[in-house]
Amino acid sequence: MRYGETGFDLEIDLSRGGIDRVASDPELTRLFLGGLGTNAKILWDRVPPETEPFSEDNLLIFGTGLLCGTPAPGCNRTVVSTISPQTRLMAYSMMGGFWAPELKYAGFDRVIIRGRSPELVYLWIHNDKVEIRDASHLRGLGAIESAERLRKELKEPNAQVASIGMAGENRVFYASIEQGRSSASRGGIGAVMGDKGLKAIVVRGTRDLNVARPAEFLDLCDGVLKYIKHREENPIQGVPPILAGLGSPQEMRIVDEQWHTTSFMWGNSRTRRKDFWTHEIEEKWRETQENVRTRLISCYNCPMKCGATISVPGLPTYMMKCYSKLTYTMAAFSDLDFGFRIAQRATEYGVDGFSAPQVMAFALELLEAGILTDEDFPGMPPDVEGRFFWLLDRIVRREGIGDALADGTYWAARRIGKGAEAYDHNTIKKHEQLPLKLGMLNPVYYLMYSTGEKINITQIEGQFPQEPFATREAREEFVKDWIQVPDDKFKKYYVDWEPRGEMSNPYYPTVEASCDIVDWMEKMHYVDDALGMCAGLSSFPLKPPYHIHNYPDFISAATGMDFDKDALWQSATRTRTLIRAFNVRRGMRRSDDRPPDDHWKKRFPDLEAQLLDGYYKLKGFNRDGIPTLESLHALGLDDVAEDLEQRGIYRHGQS
Amino acid sequence: MAKARKIVKSVTIVADKCNGCRACEVICSAFHAAPRYSSNNPARSRIRIVREPLRDIYLPVYAGEYTQSECTGRDKYIIDGKEYSECDFCRASCPSRDLFKEPDSGLPLKCDMCEDTPPLAKPKCVEWCLNDALIYEEREEEVDVEEVRLGDVEIGIESLIDKYGLQQVLDTVARRVKP
Incomplete structure (x- = not known):
């Protein structure tokens, strides 16, 4: 059994x-x-x-x-x-x-x-x-x-x-x-x-699912529920409301979108509007959101309420979660009402809420630049909201210009040509990213964007704060009940991190610390994805209920197979390495491990190379980003090692 | 009539607070598994959320009495613009539907408020609902202790006696009894 x-x-x-x-x-x-x-x-x-x-x-x-x-x-x-x-x-x-x-x-x-x-x-x-x-x-x-x-x-x-x-x-x-x-x-x-x-x-399905050690397993579950309650009653201080609690960012509950609307880019990841969020906007958006939101809802067996039922007058009801309320809004330089309206149609069509709006903003930029002309958009309405609906209808049917656009910005740019490639400025490995363009390089984020096999930052980042608190006292306070860290060194990394000066980005966290931090963050995502746990209760928010110290008990009690922290860590490493090998076998190399050129204004090529080298070394990859034979064998992936070798993937002396 | 003290257990269902997660179904079926918590299966749960997200219907309902036959007429209710069937509120394990029956045997299920020794502070479904959609209350009530609980037939006969007098009822019954 x-x-x-x-x-x-x-x-x-x-x-x-x-x-x-x-x-x-x-x-x-x-x-x-x-x-x-x-x-x-x-x-x-x-x-x-x-x-x-x-x-x-x-x-x-x-x-x-x-x-x-x-x-x-x-x-x-x-x-x-x-x-x-x-x-x-x-x-x-x-x-x-x-x-x-x-x-x-x-x-x-x-x-x-x-x-x-x-x-x-x-x-x-x-x-x-x-x-x-x-x-x-x-x-x-x-x-x-x-x-x-x-x-x-x-x-x-x-x-x-x-x-x-x-x-x-x-x-x-x-x-x-x-x-x-x-x-x-x-x-x-x-x-x-x-x-x-x-x-x-x-x-x-109407059958039973068994666990091996019932009483022990239930105690663990009760403990998690108790901790969730505690965390809900004690939100993290000093961070935007959207990051203070558990779950996905609480976009459906919270109206305050100052952080996203003023830090993230509008249009084709092009324009930052630092002054966008005003009292007037907040009131208007509150009215919009509260009028269309029928109920806050959850996924299976979860006390959080990250989603909502949305009923826009005159449109069929649909359900929404998290950030897609803003992606169309911001790509079109429009407002929240438009965001809720177009998301209804986009959900029925079934398109990705990050990529679709960006592709449409990209198409309108090409029109403005004269690379595409009015002839490519026959009958398109003049207003931007109408244009987005018009484009969405054509993309999902692959009609006219919609056919090229249906391939995403990277491939569409190459099909259209005439310099369109330059407008594909926010993809990694041909995949549209969150619309963010920042000033100073952040070494931890540099590594995650470059190397994350998921190619989507929200499924790589988490746990470690995105920025240091202003004072050392505040940081010391933060780490006091930080039980989730796999090792106390992470507390030191954070306490020493300053917003400005020598101990700040891009040279701090140091190469070694950055690699450790990324290793922890991404590995927790690999564990979650193997267990089926929502990142919103584990690898994404600060101080989550699930972590490396209680997970082994959960797995052991559920399956009856004894897992400890090391075995779990090794399993996550094995999966991460196998996916790397799979992608390497399909041609991915170091040159693909790079964020968009304009992701940060201030770039540091030497430091970036060191970061990548350090990360590869920690991961057991060679300098070209290929898992070494030694690391593959150590993980029991002997067949993978043999396959890569037979295919001649290692250049001389590089295995 | 004699009086006695009795603990009345009840759950107030705040349907407006339900987020539809079905944790109550998970933990109910786990609690009632044998051995306890060894398995779970929401299809065996004694609480079910009547759940239609696109119509915003979220209605936790507890399993009540088993009934042999379904109702004849079934009414519809419209509350806050949402249409409910009478069945949505019904606790019965009834031939008209799958609800509150063991999925394998079809035997009826009934909520027992998680009775256990030693007693739990509250039923598990209430404990696991962090959204306070289920609120448990215990109150002590003074109740009448009826010496004889009357059945339907007895109630009927009593009303006949009230109307026609005891002797006429006895005579009628005697005439009706076939030798």
Whole structure:
């Protein structure tokens, strides 16, 4: 009997209509835990580097985290992994919501999809009963609309649905997979689902999920709930309200957006509006937000309320979380009302809330610069809000200029040519980033932006404050109850960090300290993604309830496999290294590990090289960013080492 | 009539505060697993959230009595512009729906307020609802102790006696009894 997990995978071959229930190897759990870790291992084993994102050979894996479906609060993430059409590297976008636990209760840890269906289909999983069903009547329907329709047709109001909209069907490179209040949006995984002819996966599960040491596990859960209560009653002082509590940044609850609107860039990541936030704006935005927000809502088994039900008069109701209320607003230089309106349509179409607005702002810049002309935008309305709606409609249908834009800023710029490349100034590894352009290089963020395999800063950063508090006393106060640090040296790193002077950016934190800090932050994300834990209760906020000291107990009590801090750390390192190797095998190298040139005004090439060298060394990579044979062997990844060697990936003397 | 002291346990359901997370379902099914907490399965929970996010319906309902047959007419309620079926509020384990039945055997489930020895301070669902949508109250009430609890038939006969007098009822019953 397996504990914490079900021990079964569901293998679906859409080319042949194959459905298999396959027992998984418990050894994989010991090595990779589950979620992202196990997804990465399956992709390594089964998707060779020549595989095109849009091909029958590409896999699309819906993995649940190891602890999903157990009573561990906030553990509900589905990790979707495949080859991204946009970056052409491994994509692993994640979503909260209710889908992963439901799959566990149906008796599966993951759904592995291969092949391509000639007709549009959906997958219906009801415990042991699994069917591939016709979805031709859903073609062109919105993602949320489709989910509602399927629940009704199946007479299963409690089924959970992951679905794509028109963007996924038409293989938009930044199409998302939507699931009610959550979505897996980054890397264009919705386009891969569309390429496979799969409109939706509907799940209903009514079976038990076991844990190995029940009383111990429950005590741990109770402890986490108690800590969440404590943290909610004691927000962190001295940081913007949006960063003071737990969960995703509380965008749906909080109206005060001074920090985002005055520090982040507007348009195509172009203009900073330091004076934007006024009392008048705050009042207007408060009215907008409170008028459309029906209720603050959560994901499965989580006391937080990071999402909201949004009902804009005259539009269908939808659900929103976190930052997408601002991405369209700011890309269009518009207001919050517009943000809520267009997000409704974007959610039904199923597009990524970071990439889509930026691509549209990029298109309008090209028009202004004369690289694109009015002929490229026939019938486009004159007002900016109307233009965004017009562009969105064309992108998801790949109509006219929408076809190039549907490939994202990097590829669109190259298809359009005529100097459009210069306007693609905010992508890393071909992927749109948060619109931020800053002054002084921050060494920790330099490393995260450069090397983060997720290529999305909010899923790499966390735990360590983004800036030092003004005084040493305040910093000393902060570290007093900082129980989450893996080692006391992190307290010293923070206390010594000054806003100005010698002990400030870019030379402090030092290269060594920066590498340590990044290592801690990103590793906690790898742990969360394997367990299915929301970063909002772990790796993202300051002083979270889950951390490296209580996680091993959770895993041990749930699975019955004994894990300690070192074993957990090693497992996260193994997954991180394997994903690196996977991407290296697809051609990624040191030259790809770089933030946008204009991310900071003040750059320090020598220091940046030292940082990258230091990071690679700590990670067991060579100077070209390739995992060394020695580090691969130490992690038990002997097959990976052999493969990289056989493919001649190591240049002479570089292994 | 005799009086006695009795502990009345109740949960006030503040549906407006429910965030729809279903932690109550998780912990209820875990508490009632055997051995305790060894598994969980919201389909076995004795509290269920009637949940339709797009219509903003979030209604925690506790499992009550088992009923053999479903209601005939079912009314609709419109509250704050939202339409509810009478069933949405109903605690019964009833043939008209899957709610409050063991998913395997179909046997009815009923909330027992997490009775345990030693007693818990409050039911687990209440403890796990950090949003205060479930508020537990215990109060001591003085209740009438009825010597005989009347059944439906007895209530009916009593009303006949009130109307026609005891003798006429006895005579009628005697005539009706077939030898």
